[in-house]
Amino acid sequence: MFSSTPTEKxxxxxxxxxxxEPGTRKATDGAKEDTNAAARTLDGWETASGLKKLAEIWNQQVKTLMGRLSAEKTSLRGASGLFVRNDVRTGGELRSLGPKSKLEGL
Structure with a gap:
């Protein structure tokens, strides 16, 4: 038995x-705006270039995280259907074998 049902998936x-996804996007957009504002405030200082570099790294990490969330969502939806189709196919294959048990038909 699986530990979750298609409904739970x-x-x-x-x-x-x-x-x-929306909560992560909102939080990351806020952090991005704050970092960019700080970099503008410190323009001309080494700290500003450090913040800009940090923002680039942050953006890449956000893209990776959002991609992972999307992939997990897609996998959950796909697994749900896959298990159902697999169960239906296996049941059909077993039924096609015909009665094998001496108990069947009693």
Whole structure:
């Protein structure tokens, strides 16, 4: 038995889509704006160039995180259907073998 049902997988995917992705995007956009504002304030100082470099690294990490969330969401939705299709196919294959047990038909 699997530790989660198709319904639970769908709910988890929906949570990623409706809560985690928008919340992460909002939080990261705020941090990006604050970092850029600090870099503008310190323009001409070495600290400004350090903050700009940090912002580049941050942006790449955010892209990686958002990609991972999207991939997890897609995987959850795909796994749900895959398990159902696999169960249906396996059941069909077993039924096609016909009665093998001496107990069948009693």
């Amino acid at each position: 769908k709910a988890a995917a929906n949570t990623i889509e409706t809560e985690l």
